[in-house]
Amino acid sequence: MNKKDFNIVIVGIGGQGLITITRILAEAALLEGLDTKTSELHGLSQRGGSVETSLRFGLKIYSSLVKEGGANLIISLELQEALKSCYYASREIGTLFLINEFSKPIPGEKIPKKTEILEELQGFSKKTIMVPATNLCEEKLGKAVLAGVFMISLASFKNLVPLSPKSILKAIKKQIPGKYLELNLKAFNLAKDYNFSI
Amino acid sequence: MEKVLLKKSAKKILLLGNEAIVRGALESGVKFVSTYPGTPASEIGNTFFKIQNSKSKIQDLHFEFSTNEKVALEAAAGASFSGLKSLVAMKHFGLNVASDFLIPLCYSGIKGGQVLVVADDPSCWSSAQSEQSTRAFAYLAHIPILEPSDPQECKEFTKLAFQLSEKFKIPIMLRETTRVALQTAPVKLGKIVRGKTKAKFVKDPHRFSTMPPRVLEMKRELLEKIEKIKRVSEKSPLNQIHRGRVSGKSKMGIITSGISYLYVIEALKELNLEIPVLKLGFFYPLPEKKIQQFIKSLKKVLVVEELEPFLEKEVERLAKDINPLVEIFGKNLLSEIGELKPEDVILALTRFSNKKPKFNFTNHLKKFQNLKLKKRFPQLCPGCPYWLIFQSVKRAAPKGTIFGGEIGCYMLAAYPPHYLQDYLFCMGSSAGIAHGIKKALRRGSDETEKQKVIAFVGDSSFFHAGIPALINTVYNKSNPLIIIMDNKTTAMTGQQPHPGAPAEDKGIEIEDIVRAVGVKNVKVIDPVNLRELEKTVKEFLNKKEVSVIIARRPCIQISK
Numbered sequence: 001m002n003k004k005d006f007n008i009v010i011v012g013i014g015g016q017g018l019i020t021i022t023r024i025l026a027e028a029a030l031l032e033g034l035d036t037k038t039s040e041l042h043g044l045s046q047r048g049g050s051v052e053t054s055l056r057f058g059l060k061i062y063s064s065l066v067k068e069g070g071a072n073l074i075i076s077l078e079l080q081e082a083l084k085s086c087y088y089a090s091r092e093i094g095t096l097f098l099i100n101e102f103s104k105p106i107p108g109e110k111i112p113k114k115t116e117i118l119e120e121l122q123g124f125s126k127k128t129i130m131v132p133a134t135n136l137c138e139e140k141l142g143k144a145v146l147a148g149v150f151m152i153s154l155a156s157f158k159n160l161v162p163l164s165p166k167s168i169l170k171a172i173k174k175q176i177p178g179k180y181l182e183l184n185l186k187a188f189n190l191a192k193d194y195n196f197s198i
Numbered sequence: 199m200e201k202v203l204l205k206k207s208a209k210k211i212l213l214l215g216n217e218a219i220v221r222g223a224l225e226s227g228v229k230f231v232s233t234y235p236g237t238p239a240s241e242i243g244n245t246f247f248k249i250q251n252s253k254s255k256i257q258d259l260h261f262e263f264s265t266n267e268k269v270a271l272e273a274a275a276g277a278s279f280s281g282l283k284s285l286v287a288m289k290h291f292g293l294n295v296a297s298d299f300l301i302p303l304c305y306s307g308i309k310g311g312q313v314l315v316v317a318d319d320p321s322c323w324s325s326a327q328s329e330q331s332t333r334a335f336a337y338l339a340h341i342p343i344l345e346p347s348d349p350q351e352c353k354e355f356t357k358l359a360f361q362l363s364e365k366f367k368i369p370i371m372l373r374e375t376t377r378v379a380l381q382t383a384p385v386k387l388g389k390i391v392r393g394k395t396k397a398k399f400v401k402d403p404h405r406f407s408t409m410p411p412r413v414l415e416m417k418r419e420l421l422e423k424i425e426k427i428k429r430v431s432e433k434s435p436l437n438q439i440h441r442g443r444v445s446g447k448s449k450m451g452i453i454t455s456g457i458s459y460l461y462v463i464e465a466l467k468e469l470n471l472e473i474p475v476l477k478l479g480f481f482y483p484l485p486e487k488k489i490q491q492f493i494k495s496l497k498k499v500l501v502v503e504e505l506e507p508f509l510e511k512e513v514e515r516l517a518k519d520i521n522p523l524v525e526i527f528g529k530n531l532l533s534e535i536g537e538l539k540p541e542d543v544i545l546a547l548t549r550f551s552n553k554k555p556k557f558n559f560t561n562h563l564k565k566f567q568n569l570k571l572k573k574r575f576p577q578l579c580p581g582c583p584y585w586l587i588f589q590s591v592k593r594a595a596p597k598g599t600i601f602g603g604e605i606g607c608y609m610l611a612a613y614p615p616h617y618l619q620d621y622l623f624c625m626g627s628s629a630g631i632a633h634g635i636k637k638a639l640r641r642g643s644d645e646t647e648k649q650k651v652i653a654f655v656g657d658s659s660f661f662h663a664g665i666p667a668l669i670n671t672v673y674n675k676s677n678p679l680i681i682i683m684d685n686k687t688t689a690m691t692g693q694q695p696h697p698g699a700p701a702e703d704k705g706i707e708i709e710d711i712v713r714a715v716g717v718k719n720v721k722v723i724d725p726v727n728l729r730e731l732e733k734t735v736k737e738f739l740n741k742k743e744v745s746v747i748i749a750r751r752p753c754i755q756i757s758k
């Protein structure tokens with residue numbers, strides 16, 4: 001792989017705003033003068049099923065899909081969904097997981113323990129970071145759906161993605177329509193002030 | 199949506215493949231657009247719908263959600279016969295519905311340029327009933343087909359399609375697939391043009407009446423047109439050799455098109471290979487001489503394409519004359535089922551070129567498959583009126599009742615906790631099949647004769663294709679219970695309006711239609727009245743004639 005290409009897979013559940021955060025990241029890459037491509041799906045899966053988007057950026061991008069085992073960063077908006085994204089993760093490439101500590105139960109199934117999931121992820125990742133994004137956004141901003149914007153902002157502030165917070169901020173302003181902008185900017189600022197040690 | 203209308207030309211902005219097609223049409227001066235929604239083509243219609251309802255709307259541009267795809271194609275053709283440029287968009291199933299009209303339309307041709315966008319869905323990401331390659335219509339209808347790979351090409355190919363269409367007076371198909379339609383990338387904008395606005399229908403039955411004996415003459419004219427377009431295809435930069443020279447002893451080459459081209463380039467980069475790639479922007483008519491020129495000196499050629507091996511078969515045919523010894527690889531290395539993924543192409547290329555991949559995909563996949571993953575089924579939205587309908591029907595229907603499903607949000611009836619779907623095919627089919635089952639069961643045993651059949655049909659689907667099926671149950675006398683899921687929208691594809699629920703006024707009342715065709719047992723029920731719904735289902739299941747319940751309560755996503 002061309003060293004300059006950066007590959008991201010985002011997973012979660014329909015309704016968590018994956019498409020919006022994917023577009024924000026793409027917009028930020030474009031603002032930094034990079035070539036970029038994203039892939040998303042519409043339709044049935046959006047009704048609360050598993051969803052997944054991909055995003056790549058670099059000097060020249062052809063495929064919009066990340067290849068098997070080829071993700072540099074995986075952003076998972078739900079705990080169990082992180083496991084499904086292992087298809088794109090590998091130790092070889094040194095995949096980094098940024099996971100929202102939030103569980104949506106699957107009807108009729110037990111909620112797996114956090115430790116169990118972390119253990120499974122080990123075989124596929126260099127590092128796993130968990131943040132209680134949904135809880136935090138609900139508590140501080142009153143809206144769970146901001147978890148996604150919080151997480152991509154955090155990824156930028158903590159250098160988990162090679163896109164500057166300045167570009168992310170600009171991209172949020174470009175992609176989010178007027179009436180929702182203020183709340184999204186709050187999510188961005190919440191990420192700025194959020195501390196954890198890597 | 200606003201970005202699609204951006205005035206600044208030469209600026210690069212992020213667009214979805216489907217949005218880029220809209221922009222391409224606006225840069226071509228399109229004046230009439232019609233569609234019936236269907237993923238992955240829906241954003242084309244949705245974007246035009248938003249343009250039409252926005253302040254910055256384009257002058258004299260007509261947009262409509264038509265009743266179904268056949269009607270959409272007919273409407274756009276009418277506009278093109280009258281000299282306007284038209285665009286029609288649909289998903290692959292839509293073209294099946296429209297095909298009866300498409301074939302003679304290619305005979306007559308059009309006046310104002312006409313572009314037909316069809317989106318295939320390899321892997322059936324948002325298609326229940328079947329996986330199909332619309333390329334087959336090239337052989338059936340002789341319609342020229344262009345295949346873009348990315349959003350920039352979506353825009354450019356749309357413009358070229360309009361030019362070709364105007365020049366050769368024939369509709370041109372732009373065939374995309376999910377990963378092209380829903381791919382976002384920077385697109386360089388051009389200028390939006392006003393286009394021809396004055397329509398005029400000049401009578402010319404010689405051209406627009408397809409009747410024997412003229413019809414066979416028309417077929418000859420069509421084939422002659424295709425020969426001329428083939429000459430364009432031979433010279434077109436859309437069919438071009440990219441990357442690498444034929445090297446050394448191996449003498450390998452790759453032929454590909456559409457989304458597969460992107461994976462081929464990534465795979466070559468990954469494996470550090472320099473192999474020439476013939477990228478085909480035209481699927482039909484193919485630049486046969488260019489292909490022959492390309493394979494003439496090769497020892498091995500790999501054809502990379504999704505779904506059925508149409509291209510591979512053509513290459514095999516063309517090789518016979520020019521290089522019968524060339525080894526042709528394709529579907530022996532790549533699946534005919536499901537979409538291609540980048541790693542599929544990398545693996546095919548490693549076997550083709552005997553080069554080892556850097557990454558051990560096989561081990562990785564094994565490791566992944568060892569994870570115990572649980573399936574998360576899609577669900578009706580919390581608060582969806584269908585929860586109430588399914589609940590009441592489940593309580594009211596006796597054991598053994600057969601449930602006919604159809605395409606829409608209500609096909610989630612198949613999943614837990616409902617389990618109310620014994621068959622599912624295409625739009626409009628639930629009632630049609632129910633009639634046949636009901637008739638047949640009379641010839642079973644005493645027991646089967648008593649068995650009940652309930653067919654669900656959505657309101658948009660009812661207008662699309664359900665009405666003829668309902669009439670058939672009346673005319674040919676059978677007695678299924680048909681439940682029309684009247685949620686006042688085309689929900690599954692993103693809440694588009696339909697004849698029963700237009701954006702502005704009241705719309706056509708479904709109960710008026712149902713009564714007018716002679717159904718005696720009709721009731722409109724708000725499903726929050728669980729008791730009434732349950733009681734009516736029980737009552738109607740015992741009727742000797744067909745009965746219809748219109749379960750009416752709007753989809754909760756409409757206002758969002």
Ligand SMILES: Cc1ncc(C[n+]2csc(CCOP(=O)(O)OP(=O)(O)O)c2C)c(N)n1
Binds near residue numbers: 236625
């Ligand atoms: C011929 C054809 N055209 C389009 C589609 C795409 N499609 C799938 S579901 C659906 C919506 C149907 O709406 P409705 O019948 O009102 O059901 P709802 O989703 O509202 O429950 C459409 C248009 C299709 N499957 N087949």
Ligand code: SF4
Binds near residue numbers: 582755
């Ligand atoms: S989109 Fe509408 S019809 Fe579909 S599940 Fe949600 S509420 Fe029900």
